[in-house]
Amino acid sequence: MSSTVSPTSGFWKRNQQRLAPWLFLAPGMIMFAIYVIIPIFQSIWISFYDWDGLGPKTWIGVANYVELLDDEAFYTSLKNNILWLVLYLLAVPAGLAVALFLNQTVAGIRLYKSLFFFPFVISQVVVGLIFTWFYAPDFGLLSALIKTLTGHSIAILADERYVTLGIIAAGLWPQIAYCMILYLTGLNNINPEQVEAARMDGARGWSLLWHIILPQLGPATFIAIVVTVIGALRSFDLVSIMTDGGPYGSSRVLSFYMYEQALSEYGYRMGYGAAIAVVLFMIMMIFITLFIVRMLMRERHA
């Protein structure tokens, strides 16, 4: 850098103030462009082709999207994605409940906290395997329990009615832990004077929680919802580990279907996979836009 700041370079001196921020931003922006922005447009571009990844590409216009509209498997995935989105959000209130429960000073509370936090630390693959065994017919704990209670066993992961619910339940375990941590941090920052003042005014229990605590947890709630929504939309690993999309494709979600079509052993329809990815991207865009608009409004108010 020292050579560019030499007295001979008048240009740099004149524009230093204006250029410096861009120079600092450049590495990040280049990375972001290469790994995020350009691939997005490439995906959109590939989605108009019929391509197996090896041979020549053939332009087929919107044919991939037309086919999607008439594809049963696509609707199954879409339906499951919505189910994921709705049920996964249970992690937010559940995380809050656990956080409120753990936000007290008793002997050994650190141990309890880490036990609750544990599922978030272990890999999703391990979570998936644990729950697969938990659900396994014949020797799984849950099926054994159901059998003693009702007399007949249910193979959750082989039944199209329960399979997605079973996977979501597995996903909620680490997600609740994540939301809990977010709320625990939030609870630490609560203004004790406000709580005291509210108590003096006679607020207790639910009204204290609703009117005093929750408003102060706003930022934590916001982040918790954002990460949960994104987590629900990119749910892939658990589906892949626990069922591989089965039985007969009934537990697929969009991200898994995209992978299956474009990259799996029986797939290699890059164009079709890209079209699914574009649809998933559009759905994500709705949420991302909402969040960004909200964030900008907040900044303006602040």
Next chain:
Amino acid sequence: MISFKAATGLVLGYALTMSAAFAGELVINSDQSDPAPKKAMETLLEGFKTAHPDVTVKWNNFDHEGYKSAIRNFLTADAPDVVAWYSGNRMAPFVKAGLFEDVTDLWTENKLDDQLKSAVKSMEIDGKKWGIPYSYYQWGIYYRKDIFAEQGITPPKNWAELVAACEKLKTAGITPFAIGTKALWPTGGWFDYLNLRVNGYEFHMDLTAGKVPYTDPKVKAVFEKWAELVKPGYFLENHAAIDWQDAIPQFVQGKAAMYLMGNFAVAAMKDGGLKDDQIGFLQFPEITAGIPMAEDAPTESFHIPSGAKNKEDARKFLAYLATPEAQTKMNEVLGQLPVNNQSAKSEDPFLKAGFEMLANAYALAQFYDRDAPAEMAKVGMEGFQQFMVKPDNVDAILERLEKARGRIYK
């Protein structure tokens, strides 16, 4: 994708600069990650080194599942000299994309058309040969001899006897057939055999080649036979939740009495504690009388990528692989059947039975997911699995398969 292309270019550039330094080195990529195949490959390589001491072999052994996607990358980016792959329709995309080398000359030079006769059809595309097969294995019904004796069942020879045997077992509280369909492909074995026995080899090949609609009444007839086993509950319950290995314990514990599988299942059954005399092997019984019996016998093979740098030594390797001696030694370790008909015969009772069956077979099918294109196989086997859970949905399933057929075979 730009970054991918750049990376490919880098790898390619690197490979080009490196290749000069390693002339005379033979690079082999394969997926023999399981213990027996790995040992068999080591045996083969040792034999090759003795026969050709001037060639240094570099063997990259991949994980079995990862290999299936890795091969697409290394064939286009940095091709080795020899690759393991499957015959039939599974190699068609690579052949059509010009990624495999035509090795018809090897076959003519070494008179392999005669020695590897049983695999000629599966190695041929557009009248040329694209690799050398070295091993295959039979499919059939493995059954518990002791349970059959206990229940007074003689090995069924035709469909009526098979259904009667199932009924008897079911009444005795034993599930007739073990199966685990989580990975989908075990359902393909059932469809293959039912179709081969109901409609015959030619129809099966026409169907997997996309020439016949899935809504054809002949296909429907196959599912009607299948329903005769599915509806009374002759298959393991919850099969969609388990893999084929998970069904083995049921067979070993005597909770299930039969298993339609490839010969590799015998090793797993013996590991589970069964003795040779407890396991019997049974050719899939006749359904439509008079139809010549064809069998499923998936073949394993090696190929030369068209981008290979050392094709001369690669040809030497494939020529060695084709010899009866090499195939005898390798398959002894592998516990499978050599393709070369001049190889020494195995003493293993199951391999002997399999050899006899295949030698007299009318024709050999590769397996549903190798005979049909990969995409069709996926949709098809998913439909088979659904049928095995919900046999009443057969019409909806067949319509879905037909729709997929219309799209996939253009």
